Amino acid sequence: MNNSLGYFGPWQLKRQLGVGGFGEVHLWQNVKTGQEIATKSLKENPNLSKDEVAKLHQRWEQECQWMMQCDTPYIVRGLNDRVDQEFIAYLTERHPWRPLQPVVMEYCNGGDLRTQLQLVHNVNGLVEFEVREVLHALRHAIEYLHIKCHIEHRDLKPDNVVIHQEAGRRIYKLTDFGFARTITENTMLKSIVGTRNYVAPEVLDTAEYKNTVDYWSLGIIAYEVICGNLPFIPHQTLYDIVTSIRKKPAKCIAITENFGGEKGAKYEFHERIPVENHMSPVFLNKIENWLTTALDQNYHTRGTRLAPSSKERTLTFYTELDAILAQKVLTVFFLPTLKFYSWEITADMTLLDFRKLVQGETGVADIYCIFPTGHPRPVLSQTYKPIDFFVEEWEHNRNGNNPPVMLYIAGMKCEYNAAPPEIPTHFKKYLHSKEEIPNWLLSSIEQSTHFLLSNEQFHLEAFVGGLKEYALTMEHEIFQYDTDQNGNKLQQYFNELIEMHGRVEQFGVNIEAAKQASAAQIENCDGFFGEWCARALKFKEDFATLEGLKNKVNRYYKSGLRRAKEMAINPFFDQLKNKDAYKLLEFRRHLENVQKVRLNGKERLELCRTAVYDCLGQREKIIMNEHLKYAYSAITSVQMEFGMLKRIVHHSLEELVEMRNALAQNTINFHTKILNIYKSGKVQRTTLAQDGSSPIIVNGNSEMANSINEIFQYPLTSLIEEVTGRIIQMDIDEDMNRNSDLPATIDE
Incomplete structure (x- = not known):
């Protein structure tokens, strides 16, 4: 055609x-x-x-x-x-x-997986989200072929995985059945087909195999999409590849050449995937274990495990991978140390469980959670569980439209202490090598260099993005504290102060008025009213102490809101986030031109060396920049001051409730004592208002009744009901506080 x-x-x-x-x-x-x-x-x-x-x-x-x-x-x-x-x-x-x-x-409009792996930004493998998508698709494709169609593909490789892009998402599909064959019961196939580096060792070694050849090929693809490398010395001869694989231990998932190593140790056997990858530790640990069965050199046992109970081999190739792909991994960035963390979140996990996870890895118990803008759970609620922090749409954290993590965490009392960069092993071994380095090793060194630069750039973007989100969160919380219609604590606090001021003043005025009105009629007047005037004075002094905190609350509120706003709109964050601080783009252009320009080994090594030293020097200037450290400390101080403001308001409201109850009880006591004095007949004939509105004639003195009626604004029955109600409510509040979940800061 x-x-x-x-x-x-x-x-x-x-x-x-x-x-x-x-x-x-x-x-x-x-x-x-x-x-x-x-x-x-x-x-x-x-x-x-x-x-x-x-x-x-x-x-x-x-x-x-x-x-x-x-x-x-x-x-x-x-x-x-x-x-x-x-x-x-x-x-x-x-x-x-x-x-x-x-x-x-x-x-399929997105090309093939091979093309994606050859893109320079994927030199260290795909991001975890895409790796999961690839493995999910191929796992189901293989099972469909084996179970539904009774076909083995025999040529699984990135070239035969095509991509269809739809609604911003890549859909991976298996294609090319040129080497496929029908699976025949109890018959070992003997034709040699497949592609070097992806074909199972038994195909090349004995030409006898079964459908587990597809398990091996998927294991190879999984390793490659994770770190960008093939696992088994791909630069060596086919004979060396097969011979080395036959020698590998059961837990070995990769073999590399030990360049410059001791005699007799030409190859190294590895149980771990190289650190230069974009996977979370949660995913990586489990996928490495799965690879031990996918890359089992024995095709009879490949894809199976010994069942603990029966000690018989059962097929676990699919179920193990399914469990890994079903994980919900919460990605977190810890601002004080500029470190990424990831935890597997389950439906039954509690906030207390989560706090223990955080404390176990960070060493910090007193933490503050910050949700990125657009999070479906923008404010931490005591009813939430950690599963509510997980955002499926944000699993692709290297997508520029998504935040780098699902949650930022700040340490409430944790100093800014950036963790040192991770220097790849290749740098320590070969960056100053005087030997002529082969091309395959130069490529590995270039991969390591790219990972260092891209990893540091990603950490920097996450950090400055997290600082901005921190400031935005503080601005929102402080603003809401004064405007939230469902629980306006600040206005409630101010209103309670105003009301209590009136109550305290009225209590003293009432006592003084009663003293003036009764001076000529009550025996030992000075002693009796002296005690009650002292009580009124004590209430005034206690209230003055509480009212004195009002200025501090006002100052903290206005200062915190102003500073949070200033930090939230600070252009420094966006400028630094969008800056190619470590010359990553420049190095990627070098990688793209390596084959075109045909640089020699020394030139390539020198470019890597320069890029590494420039990156480390620039990192020291940026991460330890005084402006950046000040930004972190300023936002942290706003958060701490706001926390102090809330504690003052909370404590003051509790004190005001106690004071109000005490005032009510003292009013009742004073009222009762006055009644007892009059009832004992130690005064002239007097009328006393007992319910605050209907005068009761005690001894017929209506003038005295009117005077005392004005003194007591609260009827005795109503006061008793009010005090009883408040005591009951206090008991309810105490029970609620005792049984509530963790507060927003997840304190001890």
């Missing part, structure tokens, strides 16, 4: 998508409906024998049939049975291998 075809009916040939040793792929579009399809056709090859031609015919027809048979979102579907047959006939007529039909299939 050639590009001169142009049109057939509504179908227009758009362009060639790819070409290989045997065939080529083209993109077609229906100009009426907009539908896009891909067509795969064979190229002419006069050098093939009759047997080879016959075998190719058979494989091609089988591939076309299998692709139409597969009906799953994880495998590219063949459309030969769904497209206008006249169009199929048109394509077949122009196919160099007619009467074989070209394979018509759904078009």
Whole structure:
């Protein structure tokens, strides 16, 4: 097929998508409906024998049939049975291998996984979100082929994983069934097919294997998408690769050449994935364990584990991977030390469990949670669980539209203390090597350099972004403290002060008025009223102490709100976040030009050395910058002052409640004593208002009754009911506080 075809009916040939040793792929579009399809056709090859031609015919027809048979979102579907047959006939007529039909299939618009891995920013592997997406798709594709179709693919590799981008998300699909074969019961296949570095060792070693070859290939792909490298010395000869794999221990998941090492230790066997990757430790630890069964050199036991109870081998290849991919990993950035953390969050985990996790890894118990802008849970509630912090849409934390983490944490009493950078092992061993370094090792050193630069840039962006979110959160909390209609503590505090001021003043005035009105009629007047005037004075003094805190509360509130606003709009944060501080983009351009410019080993090594030293020097200037340290300390001090403000208000409100109850009780006591004095007959005939509105004639003195009626504003019965109600409410509040969950700061 050639590009001169142009049109057939509504179908227009758009362009060639790819070409290989045997065939080529083209993109077609229906100009009426907009539908896009891909067509795969064979190229002419006069050098093939009759047997080879016959075998190719058979494989091609089988591939076309299998692709139409597969009906799953994880495998590219063949459309030969769904497209206008006249169009199929048109394509077949122009196919160099007619009467074989070209394979018509759904078009995936994002290229293939190999192309993604070759992008310079993916030199250290994909981000965790994309790794999970790739493994999820391929895991289901393999199981579908093995269980539903009884097919083994035998050529799993990034080149055969295509991508369809839809609604901003990549959908990965398996394609190319050129080497696929039907799984036959109790029969070991003996043909040698596959692609170097992805094919299972038994295929090359004995040519006897079964469908577990696909498990091995997926393990290789998993390792590669995680760190950007193939696991088993890909630069070595096929003989050395297979021989080394046969020697690897059961827990070994990678083999590297020990350049410059001691004699007899040419290769190193590794149980861990290189640290230069973008995975969370939670994911990495479990995927490394899964890789031990996926990369089991024994194809009979590959993908299985010994069951603890029966001691028999059971297939765990899918269930283990499913459990890993189902993890909900909460990503957190701890501002004081500029460190990322990640924890697996479960539905039954409590805030107390979460605090223990944080304390266990950071050593800090008194923490403050900061939610990035746009978080569905913008304010920490005592009813939340850690699972509420998890935001599925933000798992792709390297997407510029998403925050780098789901939660920032500040240490309430934790000093700014940036953790030292992690220097990759390759730098320590080879950066000053005087030996001529081979290309494969130079590539590894360049990968390590890129990781250092990109990792430091990511930490810097997370830190300045976190500082801005910290300031925004403090501004919002302080502002809400004075405007929240559901619980306006500040206004309640001010109102309670005003009301209590009136109550205290009234209490003293009432006593003084009673003293003046009764001076001529009550025996030992001075002694009796002296005690009560002292009580009134004590109430005034206690209230004056509480009222004196009002100025401090006002000062903290206005100062905190002003400073938080200033920090939230400080352009310094955005400038620093968007700055290529460590010349990462410059180094990426170098990586893109390595092959074009053909730099020698010394030049490449010198570029890495310069990039590393520049990065470390610049990091010291930026991270320890006085402006940045001041920004952190300023926001922290605002948060601490606001915490003090809330404690003052909370304590004052409690004191005001106690004072109000005490005033009410003292009013009742004073009222009662006055009544007892009058009832005892130690005064002249007097009328006393007992309910505050209906005078009761005690001894017929109505003038005295009116005077005392004015003194007591609160009827005796009403006062007793009010005090009783407040005591009950205090008991309820005490129980609620005792049984409530952790407060917003998750204090001890």
